[in-house]
Amino acid sequence: PNGTALPGTPCDDGDPMTYSDTWDANCNCVGVQMQNCQADFTVQQNAPWQITTVNNSTGVPPIDYVWWLPDGSLSNAMNPSYTFTQAGVYGICLTITADSGYCTSVMCDTLVVDSSGMISNNPVWYDCLGNLWGPAMPGTPCDDGDPNTFGDAWTNNCNCVGMGQVDCLGIPGGPNQPGTACTDTIPGGGVIVGIWNANCVCMPNGLTDCLGIPGGPNMPGTPCDDGNPATTNDMWDANCTCAGTSNAPCQADFWVIQAYTTDSMGNTQPIPNELWLWNLSSGGSGTYAYQWDFGDGITSTDPFPTHTYAGNGPYMLCLTIDDGLNCISTHCDTVAI
Known part of the structure; x- marks a missing residue:
């Protein structure tokens, strides 16, 4: 008696797909059905x-x-x-x-x-070198920079990887690897016996190495340590100077791509709230640890993650990379959903 739930007053019919719910003349709680809409x-x-x-x-x-x-x-x-x-x-x-x-x-x-x-407005994608619509796609040839590998190709994660080792005589999987015994001919005749160095040069036995050790392993072309943490691939050069390669500064970078799918008619349709992230980081050692912060409390260590937001933004999306050689870089961008 004397209640407030009278016909024409607001109520809740429990259906999230209706609005303006009210009690009707028969005391049924009825709402107005929401109609679909589509941005296009x-x-x-x-x-x-x-x-x-x-x-x-x-x-x-x-x-x-x-x-x-x-x-x-x-x-x-x-x-x-x-x-x-x-x-x-x-x-x-x-x-x-x-x-x-x-x-x-x-x-x-x-x-x-x-x-x-x-x-x-063709679908946007980048190849493994970060070039828009470029040819360097997974499965295509590349150069991993290692003269001892062959059949180098881009993997699905855009790493340039060789299929196997080529020995110092150019034989795939051969036994003539750096550190193993070798023979070489002397101009004018004769044969010397030595050891293959890191550059696949047959170094004769009995020589004094770059540290003055008779028959030692520290020959030109072999690894050394120049004491500089900012360099890599330190090697003894022809003058027995230990020299490394300076690394370029590392730079975190990425591109945000709207995720999409293809319908039965072959048309591309965006996937609501879902992003594809293309990693464009460069410099440094080239080998990075990744830390993504999507700005909604979710993180990832994948190099090329996919992320779905739960609601509207904007969100501050950040990527931090660490090349393992004292270079850390962070890049952020604002994402509107």
Whole structure:
């Protein structure tokens, strides 16, 4: 008696897909069914460097539009235009709100602008050298920098790896490896016996090495330690000077790509809230430990992670690399969902 749950007053029907729930004349709690909406657009190029958008979004009107344009600015126009000022890879997103604010949908696309101002929205990918649409893909030939390997090819993780060892006589898997016995001919006739060094030079026995040790192993071309932690691959040179290779500074870098899938018609569709991260880090030793911080409490140590956000951003996405030789670098970017 004297309760407040009267016909026409608010209630909760327990259905998250309805809104404006009220008690009807029969004391049934009934809500208004939400209607689906879908953000959708295409991009057309009318002149070099210029695009116009064609908004194909659907939903119960009125529909509000918020465009995130390639320079980060916003527009509420239905079909905005945009002019690029330089070549690069850009993102463009459309968020719609329909059905009195009860339905929201987002669509994003990636645009590639070349040096002549021509624009493409083909799926963006980088090869193992970080080149847009480059040829250095997993399974293609590469050079791992090791003269003792052959059949070098890019792996699925974009590591250049040789298939096997080539010995000092060029024989795949052969026994003539550095540190093993060798023979060499002397000009004018005769044969000497020695040891293959790290550069596959047959060093005769009985010589004094770079540390003055008769018959010692410290010959030109063999490893040494120059005492400088900022260098790698230290070797004795022809003058018996221990010299290493200086490492370039390391630099963390990455590119954020909207994840997408292909429907039954062969069209690409974005995967909501999911990102693909392409690692563009460079310099240093070339061998890194990775630490990703997605800005939502989740981290990863994968070199090329995929991440799905639980809600709207923006999020501060950061990558820190450590090359193991005293070089640590961090790169951050803001991600809008």
